[in-house]
Amino acid sequence: MPRVTFREERCKGCELCKNFCPKGIVEMSGHINSMGFHPATVADMEKCTGCAICAMMCPDVVIEVEKEEKKVG
């Protein structure tokens, strides 16, 4: 199952990731980080396809994306 991780203290709450996520699973957290922004997060990781569009649109390199290694049969 693909997974995205957010480096919360770098997030500026710009919401570009939230807007461009094709599955609509990115949301802004209820809490704030030390800069005073609501960092982005994904609650429903099961729905993540690992497309990495969120990471691509993030201006602050907040997001890392992991995917299963494809097994060569």
Place this chain on the structure above:
Amino acid sequence: MKKIFSRPNSLKDMPFHYCPGCTHGIVHRLVAEVIDELDIFDRAIAVAPVGCSVFCYEYFDCDAYQASHGRAPAVATGIKRVLPESVVFTYQGDGDLAAIGTGEIVHAAARGEKFTVIFINNAIYAMTGGQMAPTTLLGQKTTTTPFGRDSQINGSPVRMSEMLSVLDGAAYISRVSMHNPANVIKAKKSIKKAFEVQIAGQGFSMVEVLSSCPTNWGLPPLKALKWIEENMIPYYPLGEFKAPAEVV
């Protein structure tokens, strides 16, 4: 699990000072990804401008120079002529490149200087407080055109990519945009091609990147990207204006 997306090595692990949603951050990352993918970090040299991105000399982890306003193409010329094996790139805004630096960019392109220019066009002077840029659109309100840019007073916006593509020394000139993922992907391809043209020794390369300035446009980040799509692209069409028949 394998990381399929993470910070490129050429980008220093430090927070950007840019405003929330400012596309400088995306472009910096794309350039760093290209440097990683082309395996040129060891010989990459960045030339930083004056503008919001003056500190890009910190963010790109290669050797770097901070140039006086508008003169990055001249500084890059000096560097590349002394170190022809290096891969030199300038990163410039619309004031730096299209106002004070017009002489330097035109002649670097005319001479076919073998470096790459990343030209950030956000139609405004951001760092100094939102003044009109040569690329500000007609009717656009800025701190020095509070009633909207009027061609009778301030002339019309300048299309740098089109202008420079007329020069024989210019080998690769393109305009791309940051306004959505598909275009960010295209932008990266174009930036990569620009660097490849330099490495192949084919001449001057430039990628003009239509970028947003949420703070000085007075728009939230997402609406700012929409503004690029709806207002800038009609005036600044995307595409390759000059490209070599093949990148050797």
Place this chain on the structure above:
Amino acid sequence: MGKILMKGNEAIGEGAVRAGCRYFFGYPITPQSELPHYLAKRMPEVGGLYLQAESEVASINMVFGAAGAGARVMTSSSGPGISLMQEGISYVAGAELPCVIVNMVRGGPGLGNIAPAQSDYFQATRGGGHGDYHLIVLAPASVQEIIDLMQDSFDLADKYRNPVMLMGDGVLGQMMEPVELGEEKPVSIPEKSWAATGRKKREKKNLINSLYIVPENCEVHNIKLGEKYKLIASSEQRWEEYRLEGAELVMVAYGTASRVCKAVVDMYRAEGIPVGLIRPITLWPFPNRRISELAETAKSFLSVEMSMGQMVDDVRLSVNGKKPVHFYGRVGGMIPVARDVFNEVKLILSGGAK
């Protein structure tokens, strides 16, 4: 090897090449254009580069890049072009880069004319560009000295990581004199571990920069530069003494003006009247120590310049009120005539000068 006849502007070029300069970026301007012409031919012979820039602004910024990349590099111009370079020069000094800038001074202000002058002294020694910095300024007075000082210019620039200006005038640039070039020696350029040449496997990246956004850091940087300038001021003052023994009136002049003054000194000495000349070779650092010493024994000083009076301020500062300091000058491209300088000295010696 015997002597050959060389033109001043060409001697600058040949001197630079022999000092290991391999990069010249410049723009034509009278009265120094023979220098770029000469280097356009000479540089390719030594595997160097002559690149004609689109302006003096571009020239100095190309110098910034090349100097940061570790090369021995120079540019040249005259007054109006040097004015254009001032921002770039400030950046070069702020980033602690070595380079040589040649100014063949002409009449000013504004477009002025193409005749010789010494009216850029303030610009050269009082900054010219913004911020707290100094150029080392060397002033030759003969074509031979041009060759010698070009070597010193590049050596001093590298030694102190500072821009150096060689200041001549239209006469020096155009005149032809016999020159002893000597054997071409292999050039030895110091290692520059600070140069930004591409990181390769270097542990730390190198940055060529003059921005210190945090004021505390900027102050530290300025103080560091200040220490450097103090060191230069104490160790690099140069001058020539001409018939100063027992001099009651000491003339102070440099470059072309000094040649006229030497003739005047000879005229007075032929009559047994003790007049002498001190010829500053470094305009910055100004040879204030020696002039201060002379102020104990001399009765008066006369600064002779091709300007409205610029170096005279430094003479006054050095003399520090001990003795009267007079000024004689011709401007706008005019050269002082020995007979007129002679009469000015006569006036001073007779107590009639203001």
